Amino acid sequence: MNLLALYCTHQTTPLAIRERLAFATPERLAAAYTRLKERFPETESVVLSTCNRVELYVARPSDAEPLTPPLLAQFLSEFHDVPLDEFVGELRAATGSEAVRHLFEVISSLDSMVLGEPQIVNQVREAYRVAEAQGSCGSVAHALFQGAIRTSGRVRSETRLAEGKVSIASVAVGDFAKSIFDHFADKLVLVIGAGEMAEETLRYLKDEGVRDIVVINRSPERAERVAAEWGGRTAPWSDLNKWLGQADVIVSTTGADKPIVDAKLFKQVRSANPGRTAFILDLGAPRDFDTNVGDLDNVFLYDIDSLRNTCEENRKARVREIDKAREVIDEETAKFMAEYYHRASGEVVSRLMQDWHGVSREELDRLFNKLPHLNEKDREQIERTVERIVNKLLHPPLEALKDEAREGTPHGLINALKKLFGL
Amino acid sequence: MPIRSPVYFPKSRAVNEIMLKTTVICFLASYGLAFACELSQLKRRHALARIVSLLLAVAGLVAHTFYLLRRSNQSDLPPLLSSAHDWLLVVAWLAVLVYLFVTMADGELATGLVMWPVILTLVITSRFVTDSPSHRLDYHRGWKMLHASMLGLGTTFVLLGFVSSLLYLWQHRRLKKRSMKTGAVKLPNLELIERLNRWAILTAVPFQAFGIATGFGLSIFAKGGELPMTWTDPVVIGGAITGLLMGVLFVWLLTQKRSPGRQVALLTAWACGFLLVTMIGLQMLTAAVGMRSIHGSAPVAAETAAEGRAP
Numbered sequence: 001m002n003l004l005a006l007y008c009t010h011q012t013t014p015l016a017i018r019e020r021l022a023f024a025t026p027e028r029l030a031a032a033y034t035r036l037k038e039r040f041p042e043t044e045s046v047v048l049s050t051c052n053r054v055e056l057y058v059a060r061p062s063d064a065e066p067l068t069p070p071l072l073a074q075f076l077s078e079f080h081d082v083p084l085d086e087f088v089g090e091l092r093a094a095t096g097s098e099a100v101r102h103l104f105e106v107i108s109s110l111d112s113m114v115l116g117e118p119q120i121v122n123q124v125r126e127a128y129r130v131a132e133a134q135g136s137c138g139s140v141a142h143a144l145f146q147g148a149i150r151t152s153g154r155v156r157s158e159t160r161l162a163e164g165k166v167s168i169a170s171v172a173v174g175d176f177a178k179s180i181f182d183h184f185a186d187k188l189v190l191v192i193g194a195g196e197m198a199e200e201t202l203r204y205l206k207d208e209g210v211r212d213i214v215v216i217n218r219s220p221e222r223a224e225r226v227a228a229e230w231g232g233r234t235a236p237w238s239d240l241n242k243w244l245g246q247a248d249v250i251v252s253t254t255g256a257d258k259p260i261v262d263a264k265l266f267k268q269v270r271s272a273n274p275g276r277t278a279f280i281l282d283l284g285a286p287r288d289f290d291t292n293v294g295d296l297d298n299v300f301l302y303d304i305d306s307l308r309n310t311c312e313e314n315r316k317a318r319v320r321e322i323d324k325a326r327e328v329i330d331e332e333t334a335k336f337m338a339e340y341y342h343r344a345s346g347e348v349v350s351r352l353m354q355d356w357h358g359v360s361r362e363e364l365d366r367l368f369n370k371l372p373h374l375n376e377k378d379r380e381q382i383e384r385t386v387e388r389i390v391n392k393l394l395h396p397p398l399e400a401l402k403d404e405a406r407e408g409t410p411h412g413l414i415n416a417l418k419k420l421f422g423l
Numbered sequence: 424m425p426i427r428s429p430v431y432f433p434k435s436r437a438v439n440e441i442m443l444k445t446t447v448i449c450f451l452a453s454y455g456l457a458f459a460c461e462l463s464q465l466k467r468r469h470a471l472a473r474i475v476s477l478l479l480a481v482a483g484l485v486a487h488t489f490y491l492l493r494r495s496n497q498s499d500l501p502p503l504l505s506s507a508h509d510w511l512l513v514v515a516w517l518a519v520l521v522y523l524f525v526t527m528a529d530g531e532l533a534t535g536l537v538m539w540p541v542i543l544t545l546v547i548t549s550r551f552v553t554d555s556p557s558h559r560l561d562y563h564r565g566w567k568m569l570h571a572s573m574l575g576l577g578t579t580f581v582l583l584g585f586v587s588s589l590l591y592l593w594q595h596r597r598l599k600k601r602s603m604k605t606g607a608v609k610l611p612n613l614e615l616i617e618r619l620n621r622w623a624i625l626t627a628v629p630f631q632a633f634g635i636a637t638g639f640g641l642s643i644f645a646k647g648g649e650l651p652m653t654w655t656d657p658v659v660i661g662g663a664i665t666g667l668l669m670g671v672l673f674v675w676l677l678t679q680k681r682s683p684g685r686q687v688a689l690l691t692a693w694a695c696g697f698l699l700v701t702m703i704g705l706q707m708l709t710a711a712v713g714m715r716s717i718h719g720s721a722p723v724a725a726e727t728a729a730e731g732r733a734p
Contacts, residue, residue, distance in 0.1 A: 176598065176601075178612060179594065179597075179598055179610070179612050179613070180598060180612055180613050180614065181612060181613075181614050182612050182614040182615040182618075183614075275684065277613065277614070277684060294599075297684070297685060297686070298684050298685065300598050300599065302601065306601045309601070310601070
């Protein structure tokens, strides 16, 4: 199989190099396809470029000169104008069934930064769609990428690789906040501090329908920026206790070196709403809320450690599914290769049968011209007999070809048949 | 009293035969297996187990319905009025309906883990209370039907309040302990359970109150062979005490702007649990010791004597 995958990923290559090799815009990608076609005619190609990986899949006809990793690396160097020696050591290559397996692992998210993340499927689909639109896909690329999409579907349905949330913010909102509140549109969210984690949590909360957000930060400028970005409002630091008393969801990420709220203070500020449930997400390190706040009635306090445990458990549960996913990938790779070889040998089979039946037809026509007294029934009998002879003579070589295709590449036999029968 | 010929029986002979052969064991086994399916999913939910559990519940409900219809035809009385045995089975039947409704709405929820033990308890308990049809329905039949229906509906809502309280306490504990493992049992969120709990109690109490009030009225205006109400009747005493307790809970809930979660759940669980245990326990007690009661547990001699007084 004349298939090559050349790639650099987050596992092997620093971001600084991946950035330089990335096909960041649709225009750059289109230009890359044009250059690939110019430089390597009769070559199918698909480019997969995401923030975590740059991958090139190229396939050529079986009888064409195979593309080599150095040739593709040279192409990357010239296209991006990056000296070859700066990145060539970071590249990895796979050919034939290993290239197929690599793509199947990528789309199944086994190679992703977050195991089981779903975005990679859409990224691979999009890469395939663009390649198809650019006219860079042939029979191999179509079969390969359709096989990859099928494989990812199987991995997701037959394993639990994508189950459970693995980021702190998603666990906080998806597993805990949603187990407390039924809906978020009427909830008041108080953000204390304006760290990155708070923003990530806000993204998940916004997805759940949160409308009312109050941001309090010692630096008002930063609070203004976060509030503007997430459609909230700001409040001065001096009003902290007032908002603590009213909020349903509290996300805290201050850089304070000791807790800013203890149980006594919290009980006091909540005295006006004693039955009101509070979900507190303390993302500060050191913690912003004293742990005994979590002992109060109707208060659910989660700090980074408690959430990290859940993330880690979910991550471990996903890791336990890797072997199952690999089994599916092995199966699908073997199936893909068998189908591919079957198709490759199928071409030879049909050409051989066409040739032999063509020869027999010619000879029969000649015979019938010489024997015009033969009636329709006799002719039919003779035609059938000749056809049976041809089929019986072809049967042993074709069966041998099929057997070899089942076990792997039947190139040797295909070439022998081509030479022997002048195909 | 002679058993009258069936009135509501379907005409199909096959269905007729199935109905005649259906016993409490049939649906008790179905419900038991459905509960076992739920238990098998404690660590991880399985789609197949969920479907099997649902099918078992539906099969059980069909058998349950057949059984109640047969009992109703045999006694020529609606199940609610027939006997304490039938009355408990009607409440269990309503609870199964609620369970199926919740499961259809969200198959992921593990409400069965709390619902099935309660349903199974009701069905098993029904074996230990009187199943003799009441013979004292010559007068005030409409009022008696209203009385039994109100108490039946009230008890069903009390049961829902009890189940939702347990669910709340379970979910609350899990959240406080931060044990929300992936794939584990999924429970409704606290806010939703709190709302359901509140509405279950607020609906149950008026039904209960009206049921008890009509019961008192019927006893005061007892006619003919009917047993008059006595203040020593354990069912009457128990009903009055638990009704009062629920009334207090009802007023307290109405005065709360925002229910303080766990406290309400605890209070409701105790109140509803007490009411259920009292009502069912008293029925069992009166049946076991042959105590005189206006709810069908009068000793045979007393009943015969009462019938002898009839005009």
